[in-house]
Amino acid sequence: MTNHALGDTGVLTGRSLRHILRSPDTIITTAVTPIALMLLFVYVLGGAINTGSDESYINYMLPGILLITIASGIAYTAYRLFLDLQGGIFERFQSMPIARSSVLWAHVLTSLTANLVSVVIVIGVALIMGFRTGASVGAWLAVGGILILFTLALTWLAVIAGLSAKTVDGASAFSYPLIFLPFISSAFVPTTSMPGPVAWFAENQPVTSIVNTIRALFAQQPVGSNIWIALAWLVGILVVAYAFAIVAYRRKIS
Amino acid sequence: MIAEPAIQVRGIEKSFKDVQVLRGVDFDVKAGSIFALLGSNGAGKTTLVRILSTLLKADAGTATVHHFDVAAKPGDVRESISLTGQFAAVDEVLSGRENLVLIAKLRHLKDPGAIADDLLARFSLTEAGSRKAATYSGGMRRRLDIAMSLIGNPPIIFLDEPTTGLDPQARIEVWQTIKKLADSGTTVLLTTQYLEEAEQLADRIAILHKGTIIQNGTLTELKQLLPPAKVEYVEKQPSLEDVFLALVGDTGETDTTANDDRPDGTVAPRKESR
Numbered sequence: 001m002t003n004h005a006l007g008d009t010g011v012l013t014g015r016s017l018r019h020i021l022r023s024p025d026t027i028i029t030t031a032v033t034p035i036a037l038m039l040l041f042v043y044v045l046g047g048a049i050n051t052g053s054d055e056s057y058i059n060y061m062l063p064g065i066l067l068i069t070i071a072s073g074i075a076y077t078a079y080r081l082f083l084d085l086q087g088g089i090f091e092r093f094q095s096m097p098i099a100r101s102s103v104l105w106a107h108v109l110t111s112l113t114a115n116l117v118s119v120v121i122v123i124g125v126a127l128i129m130g131f132r133t134g135a136s137v138g139a140w141l142a143v144g145g146i147l148i149l150f151t152l153a154l155t156w157l158a159v160i161a162g163l164s165a166k167t168v169d170g171a172s173a174f175s176y177p178l179i180f181l182p183f184i185s186s187a188f189v190p191t192t193s194m195p196g197p198v199a200w201f202a203e204n205q206p207v208t209s210i211v212n213t214i215r216a217l218f219a220q221q222p223v224g225s226n227i228w229i230a231l232a233w234l235v236g237i238l239v240v241a242y243a244f245a246i247v248a249y250r251r252k253i254s
Numbered sequence: 255m256i257a258e259p260a261i262q263v264r265g266i267e268k269s270f271k272d273v274q275v276l277r278g279v280d281f282d283v284k285a286g287s288i289f290a291l292l293g294s295n296g297a298g299k300t301t302l303v304r305i306l307s308t309l310l311k312a313d314a315g316t317a318t319v320h321h322f323d324v325a326a327k328p329g330d331v332r333e334s335i336s337l338t339g340q341f342a343a344v345d346e347v348l349s350g351r352e353n354l355v356l357i358a359k360l361r362h363l364k365d366p367g368a369i370a371d372d373l374l375a376r377f378s379l380t381e382a383g384s385r386k387a388a389t390y391s392g393g394m395r396r397r398l399d400i401a402m403s404l405i406g407n408p409p410i411i412f413l414d415e416p417t418t419g420l421d422p423q424a425r426i427e428v429w430q431t432i433k434k435l436a437d438s439g440t441t442v443l444l445t446t447q448y449l450e451e452a453e454q455l456a457d458r459i460a461i462l463h464k465g466t467i468i469q470n471g472t473l474t475e476l477k478q479l480l481p482p483a484k485v486e487y488v489e490k491q492p493s494l495e496d497v498f499l500a501l502v503g504d505t506g507e508t509d510t511t512a513n514d515d516r517p518d519g520t521v522a523p524r525k526e527s528r
Contacts, residue, residue, distance in 0.1 A: 004362060009361045013442030019347045022386075095307045095337040097329060098360050158418070253309070 005099035012093075012106030016080060019124050020114050030073040030118040033179075034065045035125050043131060043187060052190055055219060058131045063214035064125075064187020067207060068179055070115050070151050074158040075175035077111035081162030082171035085252070094253055104159060104249055111155040112148065119147060133218040142227075143217050146210060149234040154178060156241035163248040187211045207231035258321065260285040260410055260441040261306065265315035268301055275301045278315065278467035283443055283458075285409075288436045290456035291445040299445035300340060303414045304442070307337040320410055336403035340414045342395045343402070346388035350379050350398050353387055354405065361406040364480045373401040377431070393424025400431055411435065413444040417451060422495055424503070429454055 020026060038058070041049075046057035053060065083113045084090045084103075093103050123131070135143070157174070165171035184198065185191070185207035202208055210231040216223045257301045259282035268276040275298045283289040293299050304310040306319055308328040317324045320334035344353050347354055349359045351370045359365030360464040382390065387398060398417065403411055413432065432455055436442050451477040452459045453473055469476060492500075 007362070008360060011356065015345065015348065015356055018352070022347050087342040087346070088339040089345055090336065091309060091339050092343035092357075093360070094309055095332060095335065095359055096357075097332040248431075 003027045005102055006071045008098040008102035009109070012102055016110040017104055017113060019080065020110065024026070024170070026076045027073075027114055027118050027121070030069060030076065030114070031121040033072055033245075034069040034122050037068065038062075038065050038126065038129065047224065049189055050193075051077070052192075056130060057128055058126060059133070059218065060215065061188055062126050062131055063211045063218070064185065064207070065122060065126070065184040066119055066147060066166070067150060067182050067187070067210065069118050070147065070154060071175055071178040071181070071227070073115040073118050074111060074151070074154045074178075075172035076086040076114065077107060077155050077158040078162035078165065078171040078174065079168065080110070081107050081159060082165050082168060090160065092188070100253060107159065107162075108155050111158065112151050115151045115155075116148070122210060133216050134220055136220075139217040143214050146230065146234070149231070150210060151240040153234050153241060154239060156245045160241060160248050163245065163252055181205065182207050182211070185211055206230070206237065209233060258285075259283055260287075260320060261289070261443060262318045263302075263306070263315070264317070265342055266302065266305060266312045266317055268305065268310070268312050269316040270296075275465055276305075276312075277460070279465070279467055281460050281467055284440060285441050286436065286439050288432065288442045288444065288455050290459045291443065291462050292447070292449065292452045292459055293445070293462035294447055298465050299462055300414055302462070303412050303443070303445060305335070307331055307335055307412050311335075316378070317469035329494065334408055334411060335410045336406075336408040337412045338403045338414065338416060340418065342392075342399040343400050344387045344390075344395055346386065348387060349372060350387055350394075351383040351385050353398060353402060357402045357405045363406060369405060370441050373404065377401045389422070392420050392428055392453040396420060396424065400428070402408055404435070408440075410441045410443070413442060415445055415447065417446070417448065422498060425451075 038061070041061055042058050046061070049057060051057065058151065084107075090103065129153045139198060150245075157178075161174040162171050182188070185202050185205060191202040191208065194202055209226045210233070211232045212226040213223050215221075216226065261281075263281050264278055266276055266279045267274070279298075279302060281289075291302065295402045301310065304316055304323060308324055308331050311325060319331045322330040322334065324331050344350075345356065348356065351374060354370035354373050355366045358369045362490035363369060371380075371383075374380045377392065377400070379398060379401070382394060387395060390398065400413070402415070403413075416432070417428050420428065429451070432442060432444065434505050436457075444451075444455065456473070458470065458472055459476060460467045461476075462468075469479065
């Protein structure tokens with residue numbers, strides 16, 4: 001049975017990717033809010049913000065915008081999983097001789113694909129708005145890797161939400177604080193401009209180290225210790241979320 | 255081998271928190287027969303079906319399906335069964351054909367496209383095959399649901415309230431489908447709250463009440479439990495169902511209303527079958 005796990009996951013991933021192709025609005029709505037924020041910050045608020053660097057403001061804030069894109073995108077992951085559970089299709093899959101984990105992995109891979117497409121759209125708009133980087137291929141790959149890790153970590157959180165939600169609204173509501181988190185970080189203004197306790201929180205929450213790493217990679221600056229703090233957070237969240245998601249899944253199917 | 259029942263249930267118990275839903279259920283289902291589990295809402299029918307289809311674990315008792323213990327060999331049980339749950343388990347975003355192809359691929363069968371086309375034809379869904387399942391009527395959705403369950407020819411099929419929420423025509427269509435299934439040798443366990451459905455379809459009927467089987471027998475046996483029939487003269491009034499079916503035509507073809515220009519005669523044989 002397990003030797004079919006990969007094939008089954010592939011078939012089921014194809015199914016949920018087809019869902020996205022049939023309702024591309026889920027990708028567009030995921031990209032619209034970050035793009036609107038980007039326009040607002042660059043053309044309205046950005047002129048008054050002193051980042052303390054020579055970088056253009058869009059270069060400064062793009063990393064945070066990308067994280068917001070992913071944080072809002074994973075709400076759809078929870079939503080799609082929840083709808084499968086609500087309808088009978090989940091039970092049909094569970095009563096069939098297919099690898100049980102493939103049902104979850106299909107949603108995770110779909111989430112990864114959909115979010116990467118949204119991220120590419122947002123980067124495209126940023127380029128039009130004047131975002132420039134001289135980052136090498138290696139630096140781009142590093143940025144891609146960090147964004148993939150971030151998506152996976154949040155996706156497994158979304159799986160917990162999707163499995164345990166009682167209503168459709170509940171399934172996606174968990175993403176609101178995640179979308180808000182970058183605002184209390186170094187994503188839009190330097191943390192040094194914040195009052196003491198807020199600055200402390202901002203400096204010690206995961207988003208800041210991730211944003212600083214991506215920003216340094218784009219600006220061809222040394223990433224310093226930020227990258228290790230970022231990776232520790234990402235891997236930590238991923239492992240904990242995965243463990244809880246599997247527990248929630250076991251409870252659901254037994 | 256032949257004498258051994260396709261489904262054997264012994265002393266199954268199941269509680270949810272303080273509520274004891276099943277209090278020791280026993281019955282056998284003969285291979286190739288239609289077995290109806292009759293009971294009102296909340297009698298425990300769905301819980302029992304979920305246990306037999308490995309979705310739920312029993313607290314006590316044993317059950318074998320196709321000679322495999324549901325608790326010890328759930329993988330083998332899943333290879334031998336198909337479940338059509340209470341709510342049509344179709345993917346609404348996909349077309350009817352894509353739904354069938356999906357299940358055929360998940361059952362690792364060769365040529366999923368041909369399997370899908372064959373089932374679409376058998377269930378008079380060829381025309382609707384490329385439409386999203388979300389646009390289907392209740393009866394069509396149920397037919398697609400059952401068609402999905404037949405992929406891979408599982409020897410045992412569970413149908414949990416297959417006609418709940420369907421209009422009379424669609425119900426007759428589903429009945430015809432189930433009869434055909436049993437004729438081809440599939441063992442069918444169906445749950446229903448409609449007495450007429452059990453009467454129409456089942457070789458054996460078990461009445462599940464408050465978590466136990468209170469009666470189990472053929473229709474004739476069950477009828478003998480009551481005092482012998484008296485002869486009374488009653489003016490025969492057509493039932494509302496008779497009137498309804500006479501007015502709209504008793505063919506049970508709900509999807510032809512949308513597509514009157516059906517080019518082939520795929521539905522013709524079913525029209526005379528009642």
